[in-house]
Amino acid sequence: MRGVVMYAPGDVRVEDREDPKIIEPTDAIIRITATCICGSDLWPYRGVEPVDHNPMGHEYIGIVEETGDDVKNVKVGDFVVGSFVISDNTCEICQAGFQSKCVHAEFVSQTIGTQAERARIPHADGTLVVTPGQPDEDLVPALLAASDVLGTGWFAADAAQVGPGKTVAVVGDGAVGLMAVLAARELGAERIIAMSRHPERQKLARHYGATDIVEERGEDGVAKIKELTGGLGAHSVVEAVGTQESFMQAVGATRGGGHLGYVGVNYDVKIPGIELFFAGIHTLGGPAPVRRYLPDLIQLIWDRKIDPGKIFDLTLPLEQAAAGYRAMDERRATKVLLTL
């Protein structure tokens, strides 16, 4: 089969990879019908994270082609959306809603690699969610978004305890930040402040529910959030960039006793303990337990109540994945969908 392999930072190739096979009785093989490039794929692309001939991609939707003997919840022909982290969905951690920390957790990225024609999904029963039927073509981008970027943005908003009457600040106008804006609206936030200085993304943020835009960053950004919130800071802050500056901007924008949800930090971030301490805030972060949210998100998409698919602003065939990486790296595209 054809699949994306990142040889080294900046060096993305589409080449023949071995077809996946059932290894464990809990595996399923799916034929991928759409996949995409994630902001986090840019970390190895930019050399911030190690990479060496790794298969790439961890967002995927597709059709089940084969199942292991122990697979019960999905069957051949089912259309499925999967999380970017493998989970059994039965262990104590999964049952508590933290499937991304499942005792059988395994990252799909850089090992399985779903920027490819097929993929072996371990713990298929716990990882994949079957859609109500074969989706209409126009729902494909939205369902694909649920696999990570929507689920991650939703988790970030939930981790920040977004809810009615709350003011939310979203640091980051990338795909995850924009999805957090969408989630904040759905979760009933009163005011949603998107921190963005990119006109197109500001427009999309407004489309998804942002009530205010703040262009300032760092300490100026914090000061602006304070100004907009009677000096207190936001009840809920989502951090969706992952740099030292953006993380501390998010900490500073959160009111005492408020909640910060963060969904990615790079390897260089060192949080000064004393600053976090004196901020006096709740934090929750980590790889999002997308599996927790998938059934509800799929239903919202199926019922056309949310339109996360708009987040894709460039669509390319899998064979042109390298061009997709370049477009995202150069910020010419927010998120690239790869067709098969």
Next chain:
Amino acid sequence: MRGVVMYAPGDVRVEDREDPKIIEPTDAIIRITATCICGSDLWPYRGVEPVDHNPMGHEYIGIVEETGDDVKNVKVGDFVVGSFVISDNTCEICQAGFQSKCVHAEFVSQTIGTQAERARIPHADGTLVVTPGQPDEDLVPALLAASDVLGTGWFAADAAQVGPGKTVAVVGDGAVGLMAVLAARELGAERIIAMSRHPERQKLARHYGATDIVEERGEDGVAKIKELTGGLGAHSVVEAVGTQESFMQAVGATRGGGHLGYVGVNYDVKIPGIELFFAGIHTLGGPAPVRRYLPDLIQLIWDRKIDPGKIFDLTLPLEQAAAGYRAMDERRATKVLLTL
């Protein structure tokens, strides 16, 4: 009046200080009947935090001697317990339960200084809590403990979401850690693991409710907690030391999706963002909003349902404060009560 002044690290003196006076109409002057030395007083004592001729002390109980014109909730002659952070208890942040981040928050330590015969307490209505009557002598240590060390330990346990059915690990066997053990028992924890290698403190931890003792530290400590919790880690972890090693030990001991409550970090702590991220845990820390818990804690003490006063293992007259600092610095005492 007589009061403690720390001239420089290691240099603690008791000398004549000016008597406090009402400045704002919301102030009260209290005659302090007992005060104590806090683990955090050792930070400047050890040169980890700056100090330069600062009045010391932030834990206090006493009798109201004078009130400003706007003070309504406390009156002359009332016996009161106060928080170590000034709060109005009416602002939005206070109403949300985070009085230590009050819009009028001010630290009692190193400015007001309650290791003294008297103190001016700003925002007396919001900071002080009147006891049900004049306390019996045997309740004095317990009421004094409520002012910080009990309130802080309680907050730490609450921040770690301790509750029935939960396994709690407490990192640190100092006074706050031991009070967190007491709080964990009161909050109904199923299993309370105290991390301590000090025989006397282990004994006190058992007295307060610890069901298990772990002597290992750092990675070995984490491994031991994992071993005791089926490989998952504790649901709730309290960090009550504040060093780099202890903080990361606490992060590592918390299960995915679990809760870490931390109540002090020193200036050198730098939390690797990526480790916190992949831990996938909730955190809540900061100066404890003791004021939130004071009414309940005072009642528990008054009804003799808890005995936090046992935490004081050395009692000295105020004039011998320097000897008290030395005893705590050298770990010959867990916590020193100063009588007046």
